Amino acid sequence: MSPIEGTLLQLNSVAGAFWEIVALTFRVTGTATLISAALGIPAGALLGLSKFAGRRFIVTSIYTGMGLPPVVVGLAVYLTLSRSGPLGVMEWLFTPWAMVVAQVIISFPLVAGLTMTAIEALDPDLRLQLRSLGAGRRQEVAAMLGEAREGVVAAVVAGFGGIISEVGAAMLVGGNIESQTRVLSTAIVLETRRGFFGLALGLGGALLGMAFMVNFIFLRLQGRGRWPVR
Amino acid sequence: MNKSQVRGVLLCTVGLLLASCAAPEGQVLRLATTTSTYDSGLLNDILPAFEAEYGVRVDVVAVGTGQALALGRRGDADVILVHAASKEQAFVEEGYGLARFPVMFNDFILVGPPEDPAKIGGVEQAAEALARIAAAAAPFASRGDDSGTYARERALWQAAGLQPDSEAGWYLSLGQGMAATLQFADEAGAYTLTDRGTFMAQRAQLEHLELMVGGGSISENADRALMNPYSVIPVNPAGNGGVQADLAQKFIDWLLSLDTQKRIAVFGIDQFGQPLFFPDSERWRSTRP
Incomplete structure (x- = not known):
C-alpha cells in the first residue's frame, strides 16, 4: 500500500470525525479565549492604569507566564485534577473542561500582559482629559480600553494563537480521547505518530484555516468603528 | 460593528460554547x-x-x-x-x-539500512546481532523513553553483555515514539528495535530500512527473547x-x-x-x- 493510498483510506474513515474534531477545537479554544479575555483585559487595564505595592512583582510574573512551557502547565493541571489530586472529585480530568483550564492558564498572561502594554502606550494626557470632562472610574477605564482597542484585540489574538495550536497540555489533560477530547492539534500528533503524514498535514491545514478565519473576524472587530463607549 | 451587534455576537458565542460543553x-x-x-x-x-x-x-x-x-x-x-x-x-x-x-x-524485530554495515542480516538471535552492531560501532537509534519497547531493548543489550550509552557516539537515545524513531533510523541509516506492527504499518514511508532480525512473520521469529506479551x-x-x-x-x-x-x-x-x-x-x- 502506498502512502497516498494509506492516507486516502484514513481520510475516508475520519471524514465524519473531522468535523467533530473541528467543532471541539472551536469549543475548547473559544471558551478558553473568552475566559482569558474576561479575566485578562480587566487585569491588564488595572495593571496599566494604577500604581500599587507589588505591581512590579505581578508584572514580572505575568511576563514570565508568557513563556511558561505548556507541558508544565498541563502537568500541573493534571496533578491537580487527578483522582489523587486536590480537585479530583470534580472529575474534570480527560474532559474538555480540563483542557479549557490549562488553556486559560496558558493564554491569560498573554492577554493581561499585552493589554497592559497597550494601555501604557496611550497618551498620558488622555487620562487627564477624561477626568477633567468628569468621567467616573469605570467610564475612564472603558474609554482607555476603547482607545487602546487595537492593542487589546491584538492581545486576545495572541492569547488565542497561543492555545489553538498548543498540544503538550491538551494531550496530557485531555488524553486525546476519540469523540471526547480529540482536538486538531492532538489529532495531528496522533496521525504523525501513526505515520499518516499526509493526513497530519491536512489537519494542519485545517488548523491554519480555522485560525485565519478567527483572526479575520478579530481584525474586523479591531478596525471597524469605535469600541463601545458609554 | 456597532455596540449591539458586538454584544449579540458575544452572547451567541457564549451560549453556543456553554451548550456544547455539557457533561456527558x-x-x-x-x-x-x-x-x-x-x-x-x-x-x-x-x-x-x-x-x-x-x-x-x-x-x-x-x-x-x-x-x-x-x-x-x-x-x-x-x-x-x-x-x-x-x-x-x-x-x-x-x-x-x-x-x-x-x-x-506480538514480536519485536531489528531493522536497519540495506547496506547492513554490522552484517546482522540473517542472524537469528537479537543479542548476537546487537553485539555485532556494537562491535561495528554502527549507528543504533534507541527509543530512550519509558516505553515497553525501550525496556526490552535494554534487556536485550544486557543479554549481549553490553550497556551502551550516548557516550559511545553510535548509540543514539532519542526520547521519541516508535514512529518517530523509525523515521529517524530511516533518514540516518541507523539500526533500531521495533515492534513488528508499527514497522509494517509505516513500511511505505521507510524506504531505507529493511528487516534484519526476526523473520518475515511472527511464526518465523526464532528468538523467544523477541516475543512481546x-x-x-x-x-x-x-x-x-x-x-x-x-x-x-x-x-x-x-x-x-x-x-x-x-x-x-x-x-x-x-x-x-x-x-x-x-x-x-x-x-x-x-x-x-
Whole structure:
C-alpha cells in the first residue's frame, strides 16, 4: 500500500470525525479565549492604569507566564485534577473542561500582559482629559480600553494563537480521547505518530484555516468603528 | 460593528460554547494503554462490540507504558493494557493493580539500512546481532523513553553483555515514539528495535530500512527473547473511590473471552497480509491443542 493510498483510506474513515474534531477545537479554544479575555483585559487595564505595592512583582510574573512551557502547565493541571489530586472529585480530568483550564492558564498572561502594554502606550494626557470632562472610574477605564482597542484585540489574538495550536497540555489533560477530547492539534500528533503524514498535514491545514478565519473576524472587530463607549 | 451587534455576537458565542460543553452521561470506562495497541487500529476495531454489549463508553488514553502505569497509580484509569513484564509485576506487587492477565502478544524485530554495515542480516538471535552492531560501532537509534519497547531493548543489550550509552557516539537515545524513531533510523541509516506492527504499518514511508532480525512473520521469529506479551491489569479501587472496578472486571472478562480473542487473531490480515497480534488469553490457549 502506498502512502497516498494509506492516507486516502484514513481520510475516508475520519471524514465524519473531522468535523467533530473541528467543532471541539472551536469549543475548547473559544471558551478558553473568552475566559482569558474576561479575566485578562480587566487585569491588564488595572495593571496599566494604577500604581500599587507589588505591581512590579505581578508584572514580572505575568511576563514570565508568557513563556511558561505548556507541558508544565498541563502537568500541573493534571496533578491537580487527578483522582489523587486536590480537585479530583470534580472529575474534570480527560474532559474538555480540563483542557479549557490549562488553556486559560496558558493564554491569560498573554492577554493581561499585552493589554497592559497597550494601555501604557496611550497618551498620558488622555487620562487627564477624561477626568477633567468628569468621567467616573469605570467610564475612564472603558474609554482607555476603547482607545487602546487595537492593542487589546491584538492581545486576545495572541492569547488565542497561543492555545489553538498548543498540544503538550491538551494531550496530557485531555488524553486525546476519540469523540471526547480529540482536538486538531492532538489529532495531528496522533496521525504523525501513526505515520499518516499526509493526513497530519491536512489537519494542519485545517488548523491554519480555522485560525485565519478567527483572526479575520478579530481584525474586523479591531478596525471597524469605535469600541463601545458609554 | 456597532455596540449591539458586538454584544449579540458575544452572547451567541457564549451560549453556543456553554451548550456544547455539557457533561456527558452514562457509564464510562477509562482504559490507559500503549500507543502500539491504539495506533495500529486494533482497539478501534474491537472496542465497539464491548461498548454495544454493555451500553458503556470506553475512553482510550493512549500513552507510553510508563505514563499508562502512572495514570493507574494515581487512580486516573480503571484498567491498563501494556507490555512491560517487569514494570507490570512491580505495579501489581505494589498494590496498584489487582492482577495481571495475559491478553495477546506480538514480536519485536531489528531493522536497519540495506547496506547492513554490522552484517546482522540473517542472524537469528537479537543479542548476537546487537553485539555485532556494537562491535561495528554502527549507528543504533534507541527509543530512550519509558516505553515497553525501550525496556526490552535494554534487556536485550544486557543479554549481549553490553550497556551502551550516548557516550559511545553510535548509540543514539532519542526520547521519541516508535514512529518517530523509525523515521529517524530511516533518514540516518541507523539500526533500531521495533515492534513488528508499527514497522509494517509505516513500511511505505521507510524506504531505507529493511528487516534484519526476526523473520518475515511472527511464526518465523526464532528468538523467544523477541516475543512481546501484552497484559491487562485492573486498577486497585482501594484508596481511589472513582475507580470502576466492576466495569473493569467485565471488560477484562470480555477481552479474554473466545469471541474477542478471535477478533484479535484476524485483525490486520486485510491490510498487511498477516495478523499484528496473536491472542494469548488462558481461555484461548485452553482451546488450542
